[in-house]
Amino acid sequence: MAISDLHVRYEENRAIVEKLRPSSEADWLLVAGDVGEHVADIRWALTVLSDRFAKVVWAPGNHELWTPPNDPVQLRGAHRYDHLVEICRELGVVTPEDPYPVWEGAGGPAVIAPLFVLYDYTFRPPGAPTKEAALTLAEEAGVICTDEFLLHPDPYPTREAWCRARLETTEARLAAIPEDLPTVLVNHFPVVRQPTEPLWHPEFSLWCGTEATADWPRRFRATTVVYGHLHIPRLIHVDGIPHQEVSLGYPREWRRRTRPPGRPVQILPATTEA
Secondary structure, rough: OEEEEOOOOOOOHHHHHOHHHHHHOOOEEEEOOOOOOOHHHHHHHHHHHHOOOOOEOOOOOHHHHHOOOOOOOOHHHHHHHHHHHHHHHHHHOOOOOOOOOEOOOOOOOOEEEOOHHHHHHHOOOOOOOOOHHHHHHHHHHHOOOOOHOOOOOOOOOHHHHHHHHHHHHHHHHOOOOOOOOOOOOEOOOOOOOOHOOOOOOOOHHHHHOHHHHHHHHHHOEEEEEOOOOOOOOOOOEEOOOOEEOEEEOHHHHHHHOOOOOOOOOOOOOOOOOO
């Protein structure tokens, strides 16, 4: 099962997390980022979920990496991420820094690979050949991601430099997976460009991924790619591979949907559910 974008700073979303239960004692839960912004909230939610599911696998979102001025934990960038990894290890939650677990249940075996590769401003809107041009278009449209103010890349000089480092490390780990095993790739950001096409503001795609991962689903034998971030829960197929967004989103968003909020999406065995 998989879910993302829990955003537990909202009381309505926190109540949903409190009610989340597995359908069986064997269920794993893939959490594709944006649990919350404050370290205490992230710890609370992952504690609740790890107490209930047989295994929880977490990939960070951009919100976890923010350093809000009112969070008692003022770690920035990679140091903040490392701190969250240590919390996960205390709780038994699998992170992108841990050995990839193998799902042996129905629909398996499959390597579950939580990823952390960030973005590098290569998902640019039409008419923007460079990052600078794209940022100008976004500013003119009034669409600037809060990451520009709260997601610090320390000790890297830029977010795209951090992304390049993460890409190199992650690609090597994926390449080392035995070739006879399929994978489930779990990343907060979509790993291909197509999921960003319905965005009301195409300028926001800048903060949504990197072109460098476009061939990863094919190269690394993905049976499914799990992602969040866009708050557009749906199932699409790219090159025949299912890409499943599993976000809960903000209360103002999930209240408009007919589907009950907070129901995790089944990933394995594969379904056709959007």
